[in-house]
Amino acid sequence: MAILEVRDLTRRFGGLVAVSNLSLSVEEGEIRGLIGPNGAGKTTTFNVISGFYPPSEGRVLFRGEDVAGMSTNAIAARGLVRTFQATTLFQELTVLENVLVGRHLKARTGPFRALLGADRPREEAARARAIEILDFFGLGDRREDPGLSLPHGLQRALGVAVAFAAEPKLLLLDEPFTGMNPEETRRMMEIVRKVRDRGITILLVEHDMQAVMGLCDRITVLNFGRLLAEGTPGEVRRHPDVIEAYLGAAASAA
Numbered sequence: 001m002a003i004l005e006v007r008d009l010t011r012r013f014g015g016l017v018a019v020s021n022l023s024l025s026v027e028e029g030e031i032r033g034l035i036g037p038n039g040a041g042k043t044t045t046f047n048v049i050s051g052f053y054p055p056s057e058g059r060v061l062f063r064g065e066d067v068a069g070m071s072t073n074a075i076a077a078r079g080l081v082r083t084f085q086a087t088t089l090f091q092e093l094t095v096l097e098n099v100l101v102g103r104h105l106k107a108r109t110g111p112f113r114a115l116l117g118a119d120r121p122r123e124e125a126a127r128a129r130a131i132e133i134l135d136f137f138g139l140g141d142r143r144e145d146p147g148l149s150l151p152h153g154l155q156r157a158l159g160v161a162v163a164f165a166a167e168p169k170l171l172l173l174d175e176p177f178t179g180m181n182p183e184e185t186r187r188m189m190e191i192v193r194k195v196r197d198r199g200i201t202i203l204l205v206e207h208d209m210q211a212v213m214g215l216c217d218r219i220t221v222l223n224f225g226r227l228l229a230e231g232t233p234g235e236v237r238r239h240p241d242v243i244e245a246y247l248g249a250a251a252s253a254a
């Protein structure tokens with residue numbers, strides 16, 4: 001069953017067509033890659049799917065419901081949660097508090113109620129759950145540290161933990177491997193697999209080809225906002241149009 005279906009999606013910015021007539025369907029339980037050269041429209045696709053921008057045209061069906069144009073909160077509450085290309089931790093908060101904020105996204109207990117202590121048992125349950133999540137992500141021993149004191153790789157892992165805390169059914173990850181050393185990459189790949197094994201479907205935008213090829217069940221390739229190819233990692237890697245798009249991009253960047 002498709003958990004996400006994007007149909008004929010177009011997003012324009014003035015005269016620029018960032019995403020053009022894109023259709024794709026993500027199956028429940030898969031890790032799907034979304035790749036393509038810089039400017040191909042990957043982040044814009046994420047922004048529309050997760051409600052940051054309305055589409056110019058087209059539909060976004062999440063578990064059969066058209067969510068295109070809904071607010072990010074409404075979409076997240078339905079179980080579609082994304083992370084950002086840049087690390088976006090809450091700067092003054094500890095590791096544990098960051099995860100608690102992620103949970104609030106789902107639980108909808110405003111910070112006001114928390115301040116008033118109106119909901120003590122619920123707060124304690126949330127804290128216990130946040131500690132479990134940090135253990136699951138291998139961050140348990142850092143929970144009282146300021147989020148920003150973590151090394152880069154762990155900050156990225158915490159970003160995923162915050163999104164995970166909102167209890168997504170579909171998690172959109174925008175370049176989670178950026179700037180990681182090989183050991184951090186290996187650990188993040190383990191995390192992504194573990195999250196999927198919890199029954200969460202994953203749509204992954206990533207430049208690190210080793211991570212993409214190693215993790216994804218299927219890969220969708222964009223170029224100039226359009227669907228270029230789709231298939232297993234092996235099929236995509238051998239696809240002449242994909243080779244051309246990447247070699248062309250590399251050649252023009254050189």
Ligand SMILES: Nc1ncnc2c1ncn2[C@@H]1O[C@H](COP(=O)(O)OP(=O)(O)O)[C@@H](O)[C@H]1O
Pocket residue numbers: 013016017018036037038039040041042043044045
């Ligand atoms: N908010 C925006 N306003 C204007 N142009 C944008 C905006 N967001 C993205 N674009 C443009 O849309 C195109 C696709 O960008 P993006 O989706 O970020 O690509 P990718 O993530 O694949 O690198 C680029 O040409 C980019 O400059």
Ligand SMILES: [Mg+2]
Pocket residue numbers: 042043044085
């Ligand atoms: Mg991008």
